[in-house]
Amino acid sequence: MHRHGVNQRKLSRQRDQRDLLVRGQITSLILHEAIKTTEAKAKTVAPAFERLVTKAKQADLAGIRAVREVITAENAARKLQLELVPAFAGRSGGYTRIVKLANREGDNAPMVLLSLVLPQTVAPAKQADSEPAAAAAKPEQAKATTKAAKTPRRAAK
Numbered sequence: 555m556h557r558h559g560v561n562q563r564k565l566s567r568q569r570d571q572r573d574l575l576v577r578g579q580i581t582s583l584i585l586h587e588a589i590k591t592t593e594a595k596a597k598t599v600a601p602a603f604e605r606l607v608t609k610a611k612q613a614d615l616a617g618i619r620a621v622r623e624v625i626t627a628e629n630a631a632r633k634l635q636l637e638l639v640p641a642f643a644g645r646s647g648g649y650t651r652i653v654k655l656a657n658r659e660g661d662n663a664p665m666v667l668l669s670l671v672l673p674q675t676v677a678p679a680k681q682a683d684s685e686p687a688a689a690a691a692k693p694e695q696a697k698a699t700t701k702a703a704k705t706p707r708r709a710a711k
Contacts, residue, residue, distance in 0.1 A: 586694045603649065
């Protein structure tokens with residue numbers, strides 16, 4: 555028999571165990587914003603998470619119930635609705651990223667980092683202002699580093 559038209563990964567588990575595994579991985583992804591897992595699990599979890607975010611973006615009662623049906627922790631459901639959905643408001647998909655890592659040592663399984671694609675926050679302007687102030691506060695150290703940089707090194711023979 556051939557597996558024509560079969561698109562689901564079995565992950566060496568029965569259906570109920572596999573469904574709970576995916577739900578747990580989605581919950582961990584929401585809480586930690588990145589998880590290290592096998593490539594097969596990540597390729598199963600990523601589309602399920604993206605469908606869940608699309609349902610959560612509807613912000614109606616059916617969307618909220620669909621989210622809470624999948625997520626196993628109440629604080630994860632709250633974080634998805636209050637923090638992540640507003641962060642994903644400008645995106646129409648592609649909420650996750652899969653980055654390949656080294657293979658697992660025990661069984662050589664391909665490992666990946668499944669993480670959320672969140673907008674980058676801009677660094678506060680105070681850090682840029684504090685750098686010149688820190689350099690002005692320690693002029694002796696700055697002079698010592700420039701003097702050391704100007705002295706030529708002897709060539710090794």
